[in-house]
Structures are given as structure tokens and as C-alpha cells.
Amino acid sequence: xxxxxxxxxxxxxxxxxxxxxxxxxxxxxxxxxxxxxxxxxxxxxxxxxxxxxxxxxxxxxxxxxxxxxxxxxxxxxxxxxxxxxxxxxxxxxxxxxxxxxxxxxxxxxxxxxxxxxxxxxxxxxxxxxxxxxxxxxxxxxxxxxxxxxxxxxxxxxxxxxxxxxxxxxxxxxxxxxxxxxxxxxxxxxxxxxxxxxxxxxxxxxxxxxxxxxxxxxxxxxxxxxxxxxxxxxx
Amino acid sequence: xxxxxxxxxxxxxxxxxxxxxxxxxxxxxxxxxxxxxxxxxxxxxxxxxxxxxxxxxxxxxxxxxxxxxxxxxxxxxxxxxxxxxxxxxxxxxxxxxxxxxxxxxxxxxxxxxxxxxxxxxxxxxxxxxxxxxxxxxxxxxxxxxxxxxxxxxxxxxxxxxxxxxxxxxxxxxxxxxxxxxxxxxxxxxxxxxxxxxxxxxxxxxxxxxxxxxxxxxxxxxxxxxxxxxxxxxxxxxxxxxxxxxxxxxxxxxxxxxxxxxxxxxxxxxxxxxxxxxxxxxxxxxxxxxxxxxxxxxxxxxxxxxxxxxxxxxxxxxxxxxxxxxxxxxxxxxxxxxxxxxxxxxxxxxxxxxxxxxxxxxxxxxxxxxxxxxxxxxxxxxxxxxxxxxxxxxxxxxxxxxxxxxxxxxxxxxxxxxxxxxxxxxxxxxxxxxxxxxxxxxxxxxxxxxxxxxxxxxxxxxxxxxxxxxxxxxxxxxxxxxxxxxxxxxxx
Numbered sequence: 001x002x003x004x005x006x007x008x009x010x011x012x013x014x015x016x017x018x019x020x021x022x023x024x025x026x027x028x029x030x031x032x033x034x035x036x037x038x039x040x041x042x043x044x045x046x047x048x049x050x051x052x053x054x055x056x057x058x059x060x061x062x063x064x065x066x067x068x069x070x071x072x073x074x075x076x077x078x079x080x081x082x083x084x085x086x087x088x089x090x091x092x093x094x095x096x097x098x099x100x101x102x103x104x105x106x107x108x109x110x111x112x113x114x115x116x117x118x119x120x121x122x123x124x125x126x127x128x129x130x131x132x133x134x135x136x137x138x139x140x141x142x143x144x145x146x147x148x149x150x151x152x153x154x155x156x157x158x159x160x161x162x163x164x165x166x167x168x169x170x171x172x173x174x175x176x177x178x179x180x181x182x183x184x185x186x187x188x189x190x191x192x193x194x195x196x197x198x199x200x201x202x203x204x205x206x207x208x209x210x211x212x213x214x215x216x217x218x219x220x221x222x223x224x225x226x227x228x229x230x231x232x233x234x
Numbered sequence: 235x236x237x238x239x240x241x242x243x244x245x246x247x248x249x250x251x252x253x254x255x256x257x258x259x260x261x262x263x264x265x266x267x268x269x270x271x272x273x274x275x276x277x278x279x280x281x282x283x284x285x286x287x288x289x290x291x292x293x294x295x296x297x298x299x300x301x302x303x304x305x306x307x308x309x310x311x312x313x314x315x316x317x318x319x320x321x322x323x324x325x326x327x328x329x330x331x332x333x334x335x336x337x338x339x340x341x342x343x344x345x346x347x348x349x350x351x352x353x354x355x356x357x358x359x360x361x362x363x364x365x366x367x368x369x370x371x372x373x374x375x376x377x378x379x380x381x382x383x384x385x386x387x388x389x390x391x392x393x394x395x396x397x398x399x400x401x402x403x404x405x406x407x408x409x410x411x412x413x414x415x416x417x418x419x420x421x422x423x424x425x426x427x428x429x430x431x432x433x434x435x436x437x438x439x440x441x442x443x444x445x446x447x448x449x450x451x452x453x454x455x456x457x458x459x460x461x462x463x464x465x466x467x468x469x470x471x472x473x474x475x476x477x478x479x480x481x482x483x484x485x486x487x488x489x490x491x492x493x494x495x496x497x498x499x500x501x502x503x504x505x506x507x508x509x510x511x512x513x514x515x516x517x518x519x520x521x522x523x524x525x526x527x528x529x530x531x532x533x534x535x536x537x538x539x540x541x542x543x544x545x546x547x548x549x550x551x552x553x554x555x556x557x558x559x560x561x562x563x564x565x566x567x568x569x570x571x572x573x574x575x576x577x578x579x580x581x582x583x584x585x586x587x588x589x590x591x592x593x594x595x596x597x598x599x600x601x602x603x604x605x606x607x608x609x610x611x612x613x614x615x616x617x618x619x620x621x622x623x624x625x626x627x628x629x630x631x632x633x634x635x636x637x638x639x640x641x642x643x644x645x646x647x648x649x650x651x652x653x654x655x656x657x658x659x660x661x662x663x664x665x666x667x668x669x670x671x672x673x674x675x676x677x678x679x680x681x682x683x684x685x686x687x688x689x690x691x692x693x694x695x696x697x698x699x700x701x702x703x704x705x706x707x708x709x710x711x712x713x714x715x716x717x718x719x720x721x722x723x724x725x
Contacts, residue, residue: 024520
């Protein structure tokens with residue numbers, strides 16, 4: 001689908017948020033449409049196939065989780081940003097597990113939201129995954145399964161490499177513990193959050209200049225981890 | 235149904251009276267018919283068996299002996315004497331005695347066993363009917379009174395009362411059936427302590443024990459039911475009492491659960507309703523800032539608005555968190571939190587307030603992760619940092635630091651402010667009750683905020699201490715549990 005400007009669908013039951021968000025997104029150079037609840041949102045998504053969806057979670061009729069599930073049934077790739085509320089962390093984690101790509105917490109700043117929108121659009125428009133992921137001072141060669149930091153090779157175990165590949169391959173996106181277990185351990189039933197923490201801990205010791213103040217692998221409270229470094233272009 | 239004892243030890247008097255008549259009748263008929271000795275013997279045997287079946291073993295044995303004497307006297311030659319001429323007749327007479335004694339013994343035993351089986355059947359029927367009556371009734375007020383009445387009726391008592399409780403002081407009458415009954419304190423205590431049936435005059439005290447727990451005592455008057463009925467009846471009534479208690483408990487728990495659900499959904503609604511306008515405000519403020527490019531004065535006002543909007547957001551967060559914790563609808567969910575992530579998140583939350591202000595973050599490399607609820611801990615730290623920013627002149631740095639403590643992790647927020655007002659310190663040392671603080675309008679600067687920090691940190695199993703900083707200023711020190719070191723896994 002070729003459009004001059006990316007099309008963004010905003011789904012929120014509060015009219016003032018809908019209005020402000022669509023106006024600000026338009027000012028930032030996006031085309032924006034709005035829906036007042038999940039049912040309307042799903043219909044608009046199907047009709048217009050936007051490039052990105054921003055959805056609230058608590059809404060009358062179909063809620064945000066239903067929207068995420070419906071969008072994921074129709075399309076795997078469209079980025080979905082969730083507007084979450086503090087104190088409802090379980091809802092947020094559930095949204096991510098259902099396939100949402102990122103979240104901001106109300107009251108969020110416009111700057112923060114636009115930054116997340118840009119990251120998501122860039123990721124979805126990046127096309128086929130590159131064979132080598134490049135970050136400042138860090139290179140991950142997916143074909144050779146080798147990691148180079150400041151020109152030196154870092155030796156990782158297969159599990160550590162798999163975790164790094166998952167996180168760095170979606171840099172900037174929060175990855176839940178459940179997603180890590182599902183991808184790296186193929187959902188092996190004995191794998192617990194602690195298992196993941198042990199491997200991430202040893203990955204940090206090998207990779208981070210200051211493991212207590214991580215530069216690459218950030219802890220996302222309640223959720224899991226997020227790769228913090230920005231990929232280098234090219 | 236009333237239980238009867240079909241056979242006493244000696245039976246009734248009737249078989250004893252009937253015995254001589256029956257033997258006389260057989261003797262007379264034998265003479266009259268001129269029957270021979272073997273025929274007469276078998277007729278006597280029939281009479282003896284009939285008497286044994288009716289009157290039991292003692293009647294049967296006596297009748298055997300008497301029949302043998304009559305047989306000898308009237309029919310075995312020489313007749314009219316108790317002597318016997320022919321040795322063959324001796325054999326016949328002794329055979330008769332042995333046969334009639336054994337047969338009457340067998341008949342009497344069979345009769346007694348049939349009667350015993352009948353009695354047991356009746357007992358089982360009584361208990362079955364009672365259990366059905368007790369457990370078929372649905373839960374409603376007064377159901378225990380009805381259960382007691384049904385039990386008393388089943389055991390054939392004309393009146394009685396149900397006492398619940400297991401000690402002298404806790405025992406109280408739950409229901410009275412029929413005429414008032416005067417209970418005896420000592421008998422009641424004996425039944426309760428021995429957990430056994432106690433009989434006193436015309437009253438029976440039945441302890442209601444189920445699985446080692448005593449639920450009360452049933453006092454029955456005028457029952458003739460045996461122990462084998464009274465004891466299980468007591469257990470059945472005990473079960474009914476226990477069932478009522480469990481049903482009442484379940485109803486109470488259900489009510490509490492509903493009230494928690496209500497609180498949770500109320501808090502959710504309030505939280506959503508408060509944060510939505512705050513979000514719009516924030517978006518509009520940012521939009522205004524952009525539009526006011528080139529109007530420095532107006533931009534300064536908007537910046538002030540923005541700071542206040544953020545402060546309002548934090549206060550709402552604080553109040554909602556406290557309401558959740560104190561309402562018992564949210565328990566902290568601890569997980570390992572690296573202090574550095576916490577510091578980064580806190581600085582991001584206070585981006586505006588800390589803008590252009592030096593903040594030094596120091597994490598000891600040996601510092602373990604915290605074991606705490608990340609949101610609540612972040613909230614506590616943000617409050618402390620906000621207080622420090624308010625107290626410290628804009629050009630002086632604020633320090634946040636973390637390191638290992640003997641029992642966990644310490645986190646300090648160090649400012650160069652004027653030090654802590656005495657009122658605030660007193661507030662923290664007084665018994666914690668945030669409502670009192672709010673009601674008394676104690677406005678000691680930062681007092682309520684610190685009180686909230688204290689509440690949040692204590693909910694996480696930690697503590698807050700305020701210390702004077704050498705060289706001027708205050709140190710707010712949080713001590714929190716450290717995350718358990720995950721066991722090394724073979725990789």
C-alpha cells in the first residue's frame with residue numbers, strides 16, 4: 001500500500017483524547033483517523049488498513065485486547081501501540097502478549113508518543129531482516145551467529161545468543177518474559193522467569209561495560225526487557 | 235419411629251405359663267389316640283421347638299427336660315413311674331433329650347439373631363431418615379432449630395434443647411423443643427469433656443462431635459433409644475451444625491470478595507476518569523508550547539502549567555496507590571529491579587523538574603537488584619527526588635545512590651537543602667495513619683508526600699529514614715529487600 005503519509009488509526013473512548021491526538025498526529029505529518037470503541041476500530045481497520053494503530057485498553061463494547069487480537073488475525077505486521085494506565089500492569093503485559101508492539105502510560109507526553117510511533121514505523125518499513133544488526137560499538141552477525149564489541153569477538157552461549165537476537169532484532173520494543181520463553185525455549189514448561197533472568201544476567205556481564213547500569217539490555221518493570229541501543233542505519 | 239426391644243433376657247412370662255399347658259395337651263392327645271412311643275416323642279419335640287422359638291433358649295431347655303419326664307412317666311414302660319425297663323428305651327429317652335435341647339437352642343439362636351437384625355435395621359432406618367431430614371433442608375434462618383427438633387423426634391425424645399459452643403462460657407442455647415428442660419451443669423461439662431454420652435435421670439446429654447471438633451451438646455428427655463442410635467445421631471446433628479457454620483462462612487467470604495471486586499472496579503473507574511483529562515491537558519500543553527515559539531514570557535507560563543500538571547499527576551498516582559494498598563485490593567508484586575533502571579525511570583518521570591539541574595546517580599557495582607514492586611518503588615523514589623529538587627538550590631547537584639546493605643539494598647536521595655523541619659520528622663515517627671495526617675491538615679512541607687513514601691516502602695517490606703547530611707541538607711534513605719541471587723544454571 002503506497003501512501004504519501006503513513007495512516008494512523010487512533011482508538012479511544014474519550015473524545016478529547018481522540019481529537020487532540022488526531023490533530024497532533026496530523027501536525028506531525030501523519031494522516032489520522034479515529035474510532036470511539038473497539039467495534040468501530042476493528043471495522044475501520046478492516047476498511048482502511050492503516051499503517052499503525054494506537055489503542056486504549058479500557059473501552060466499552062470491544063476493549064483494546066479484542067482490537068489487538070482482531071488486528072493480529074488480519075495482519076501480523078501492523079504496529080500496535082497501547083495507551084495503558086498505571087496500576088493496570090497485568091493488562092499491559094496481556095496486550096503485549098497478544099501482539100501489541102509497545103505502550104505508553106497515561107498521562108504520556110506527545111514527544112514520547114511520536115518517538116514510539118517513529119520507531120514502530122521504521123521497524124515495520126525496514127523490510128527483510130538484515131543479516132547483521134549494527135549498534136554503536138556492537139555488531140551482531142545473525143548468519144555467523146557471532147557478536148563483536150569494539151572489534152573484539154564476544155563469546156556467547158547459544159541461549160544467550162538467542163535472547164540477544166530476539167531483543168536486538170526488535171530494538172526499542174518491550175519483549176515480555178513469556179515471549180522470550182516462547183521463542184528461546186520454545187515454551188518448555190520448566191522454564192521460569194528466573195531462568196530467563198539468570199541468562200540475561202550472564203549476557204549483561206559479557207556485554208555491558210557497566211552491568212549495574214545497562215546500556216543495551218534494559219529491564220522493563222512488570223514486562224520483561226527492552227533493547228535500549230538504537231540501530232545504526234545501513 | 236420408636237425403637238422396641240423384641241426379646242428380653244428371659245422373655246415375657248407367657249411362654250412359661252404356656253409350657254405346662256402345651257405338655258399336658260400333648261400327653262392327653264397321645265393317651266387318647268393311643269399313639270406309639272416314637273410318634274409321641276416327635277409330637278413332644280414339636281411342642282418343645284415351638285416353645286423355644288417363642289420363649290427363647292431357657293424356656294426351650296426347661297421344656298425339653300419337662301417333656302422328657304412326661305414322656306418317661308406316661309409312655310415308656312413301666313408307665314406311671316420314672317423308671318425304665320428296657321435299655322432301648324433309655325437310648326430313645328436320651329436321644330430325645332439331646333435332640334430337643336439342641337434343636338431348641340438352634341431355634342432360639344435363630345430367633346434372637348433375626349430380632350437383632352430387625353433392631354439394627356430399625357436403627358439404620360432412623361439414622362437414614364434423620365440424615366435425610368437434616369441435609370435435605372436448605373440454608374435459611376432457624377434451620378438449626380428444625381434440625382434439633384427432627385433429631386429429638388427421631389430418637390423418640392419428647393423434649394430437649396440444643397446447646398452450641400465448646401466451653402462453659404461459650405455455650406449457649408440455640409433452640410428449645412417441647413417442654414422446658416432443666417439441664418445439669420456438671421452433666422453438661424462431663425458430656426463436653428469426655429465427648430461421651432451422659433445419662434442423668436430422664437435426660438441424655440449427647441455431645442455433637444465431628445472429626446475431633448465439638449460443636450455443642452444435644453440434651454434429650456424421655457428417649458429410649460440405645461447408645462448405638464444416640465451417638466451417630468449426635469454426629470449427624472454435629473455435621474448439620476458444621477454445615478451451617480461453613481455455609482455462613484462461605485456467604486461471608488463471598489460478600490468480602492464482592493466488596494473487593496467493587497473496590498477494584500471503582501478504583502479503576504476513578505483512575506481512568508482522572509488520568510484521561512490529565513492526558514489531554516498534557517497533550518494540549520505541549521501543543522501550546524510549540525505554538526508559542528518566539529513568545530518567551532508566554533512559554534514560561536505554559537512551562538509553569540506543565541510542572542503543575544505533572545505534580546497533579548503524581549499526587550493522583552500517590553493517592554490511588556495508597557487507596558489500593560489500604561483498601562487491600564492490590565498487593566505489591568515484587569520482582570527483581572536493578573537500581574540503575576529505577577534511577578533512569580525516576581529521572582524520566584521528573585524530566586521537567588530536573589531539567590537543567592545536575593543529578594548524580596551512583597550505583598555501587600556490588601549492589602544487588604532490589605526485590606520490590608517496581609511501580610510502587612519508583613513512585614516512592616520520584617516523591618523523594620521531587621522533595622530534594624524543591625529543597626535544593628537549582629545550581630547545586632542532587633545525588634541518588636544505591637549500594638548493598640546488610641539486609642538488602644539501600645537507596646539514598648541526598649539534597650543540599652535547609653535540612654529537615656522538626657515537624658516532618660515527628661510526623662514520620664508517630665504511629666502511621668495517613669487519614670489523621672490529612673484530616674489534621676498537617677501541612678509541614680513535604681510531610682504528606684513523605685508519609686506516602688513511607689507507606690509505599692513499608693508495603694514493599696522496606697523502611698524510610700531521614701538523616702542530616704554532613705555539610706548541610708538531608709539524606710532520605712530507603713532500605714529495601716534484595717532480590718534472591720538466582721541459582722547458577724548449567725548453560
